[in-house]
Amino acid sequence: MKKNKMVKLYKKRINTPIGEMLAVATDEAICMLDFVDSKNWLKDQEILVKHYGATQVDEDSLLLSELEKQLREYFAKKRKEFSLPLALVGTSFQEEVWKVLQTIPYGEVRSYKEQATAVGNPKGVRAVANANGKNRISIVIxxxxxxxxxxxxxxxxxGIERKQFLLDLERSNV
Structure with a gap:
């Protein structure tokens, strides 16, 4: 749903053990967290600017500072869940897929088929994989x-190497 009033988007670069990430938020919610070398991050920023009718700014915000703190805790094995407001920007199917992702417990994995079944579309493995690929809030979702x-x-x-690192991090802390 496109917003009518102009929204300010804050952005911040955050260093992690597996690479620099770019975080984007409104005053109310995190709307993007992706690695700066990801193939999608520039396109995703454009989608958010169009969706919100927004102007991006390079200033920090309290929400982005809290995200950075929670990411540091996650990588230090001191946090298993994120407690941040999230703004999901996608189709209704994508948003449902992303909500199901958030139910997978820390340290556990699910197959694409299990995820497709969980969203009520057992034969929709490719659609689920595609929606996962459009997730703009890495790690948190x-x-x-x-x-x-x-x-x-x-x-x-x-990248598969990052995926392996994240899964190993979580498995070593269950």
Missing amino acids: PCHRVIGSDGTLTGYAS
């Missing part, structure tokens, strides 16, 4: 917890 039915690591827009 844990698409890294979805793997192939045979246990292989597949389909992580920010």
